[in-house]
Amino acid sequence: MRLMTLGAAWLLAISGGAALAADATSVQPAGGFNWTGGYVGVQAGHLWGTGRTTAETGWNSEPDVDGWLGGVYVGYNHQLANQVVIGVEADLTVSNAEGFGQAYDPWGVPLPPPVIGDVYELNWSGAARVKAGYAMDRLLPYVAGGIAFADVNVHAIDDGLPISPIMSDTMVGWTLGAGIEYAFTDNLIGRVEYRYTDFGDFDLTPIATAELKTHDVRFGVAYKF
Structure with a gap:
């Protein structure tokens, strides 16, 4: 089911870009830079966040995750006559982010030495998103959101x-x-971006789950076709 969800997300991004490319009815603004077109880029940045292991017995831990990321992105923008830019984008990154969190008992008291806890490792992540922005000639502020996925140990x-x-x-x-x-x-298009991501949860055991939420700042440079 997860693989089907990921496949659907990537297909949505690709098909959405094709649909925008085929839309020739919108009147483009005269003069200035036009953001319509496809692009491919590379990106790098810093990631930080918090994992959480929760057990039905009440024991838990909250590792602080921190590290670097880098990868690629691809997308398509379409500029409307009112300077609004809409688009779709997909990206994939690898990461060395990891962190340790000490285990707590049901009353919130850390377990006594030796130190027991959980280690979280974020190996790679990706997303399929929709974008909306407002073109100010060569400057484009935007917001973006969508489906995110990650491989976590x-x-x-x-x-x-x-x-x-x-x-x-x-x-x-x-x-x-x-x-x-x-x-x-x-x-040649450069960017800086902040992103908040809730990767959801998965079962560690029949009575314990793992969650991960992250923040990251990314810098990228892309080639527009």
Whole structure:
């Protein structure tokens, strides 16, 4: 089911871009930079956030996740006559973000030494989003949101030593963000973007679940066709 969801998200982004490309009825503004067209780019940034392991017994942990990310993105924009720009975009990144969180008992008290807790590792993530912005010649502020997914590993450690197998799953959730793009030339476009993502949760055991929510700031540069 998760793979079907991911496939549908990517298909939505691709088919949406094709539909916008085929729309030749909108009147384009005269003069100035025109944002209509496809693009492909590379990006890098910093990610931070919080995981949460919750068990029915009341035991929990909240690892602070932190690290770098880098990857690619592809999309299509369509500029309307009123300077509004709509578009679709998909991206994929790899990450070294990870973090440890000490385990707490049902009353919120940390477990005594040796230290027991959970380690979260974010290996890769991606998203399929819709965009909306307002063109000010070569400057484009925008908001974007859609489906997000990530490959996350979780395992428990005791005084630095693993005490559980690594549990891994492709988490599926949602993302929302805002950014600014600037066209340095007719083909070279830079961007800076902030994004908040809730990757949802997955089952670690029949009585425990893992959740992950992140923030990230990304810088990118793209080639517009």
